Amino acid sequence: MLLLQRLGWAVVILFGVSALTFALSFLVPSDPARTVAGPKADRETLELIRHEMGLDAPVPVQFGRYLARLVRGDLGRSYVTRENVRDAIIERLPATLFLALSSLALAIVVGIASGTLTSLRVGSGVDIGVLVLSLVILSVPVFWLGILLLDVIGYRLRWLPLGGFGGLRFVLLPASALALRYAAYYGRIVHTNMRQVVNEDYVRSARAKGLGPVAVYGRHALRNALIPVTTLVGLDFAGLMGGVVLTETVFNWPGLGRLAVDAVFNLDIPMIMGTVQFSALLVVVANMLIDLLYLVIDPRIRLSS
Structure with a gap:
């Protein structure tokens, strides 16, 4: 029942995006x-x-x-290049998905690790240092983070390539620029949730049974502390796709973001509408997948639905 409701809302959202992009196409001065x-x-x-x-x-x-x-x-043909819009999107989709999923994975891993570590050392120098660093990262726009990483790590230290598309070395800088804000945010959420969860009765019972710290915090406390983060990942995917546009532009990454930016500069209406519509579809599908994952993590949702 829950999935059917989500599917119905997905159709409504996609229709709304279609109507909005169609209406905005008449405002383009071309x-x-x-x-x-x-x-x-x-x-x-x-x-x-x-x-x-x-x-x-x-x-x-x-x-x-x-x-x-x-x-x-x-999705029509480009007014500028006469290229099939759907083919252009499909050609650049793997690069964007590679960047987006790499960023998301990095944000989740770093966020969970930092949040768990600081929750076990409340008030320590590590906790305060991570908190200050998180606040600084959250206050800096993603494109400034990208430019900073590009200048320091790519240009000055020459540890990683300055841009372009390739293997793991090429994705590390843009993925880090995109992931740092979300990692800082998830880290604070996990930190707060872990401090609440460790005082729950089932965690105390696990300690009373003589279970070790790994079993207590990993199997019992952390799993429940991650439930809100799972929801946030789905909600943040739309923002992540918006950040991809800026990140791909800064790092010269040949994905949907660069395609959309080029289309805007060229006033290429079919390409603009196609990239917006396809990005909306990606966000809707990602949120439905997160809903499925939420059902797996939290049995209470399965029972209520």
Whole structure:
């Protein structure tokens, strides 16, 4: 029942994104026919191209045709390069997913480790130092973090490549720039939850049974402390995709973010609409997967649903 509700909301959200992107396309200060035909095209040619593109039809008819094409998976062609938008997105999707998932994994691992460590040493120098560092990281925009890492680690120390797409060495800098803010945030959440959970009766019972610290904190306390973090990961995925756009631009990463930025500068309406629509689909799918994971982690949700 819960998954059916989520599926229904996913359809509503995707429809809303489709309507919004379609409406905003009329605000772009560009004539699609002029972009396709070039600056020297005469009026008759422009009118013919508008008719072939369906731009002379009433707005509701245009929107209906747009939705019909979306259902078929047809995102149109770029006004600038004449490239198929869907093919362009699919070509760049692996690079974006590689960066996004690497960043998410790094944020979760670092956040859980720092939050657990500081919760076991409350008030110590490690706890205070991690807290101060987390506040500093949370106050710095992601693109400034990217530029800072690029300058210090890539340019001055030359430990990692300055940009481009390749193996693990190429993804470390952009993934770190994208992951640090989320790692700091998750670390504080895990820290707070662990301090609350360790005083629960089931944790005290585990201690009373003679279980070791690893079993008490790892199997009992940490698992329950991670439940809110699981929800936050799904909610933060949309913000993560927004950060990908800036990060890919800073590090010259050939993914959807760079594709979207280039489309905006070129006023390429189909490419802009396609990347926004596809990014919304990624966010919706990611949230549904997080809901499934939430059902696995917290049995109470399975029982209530």
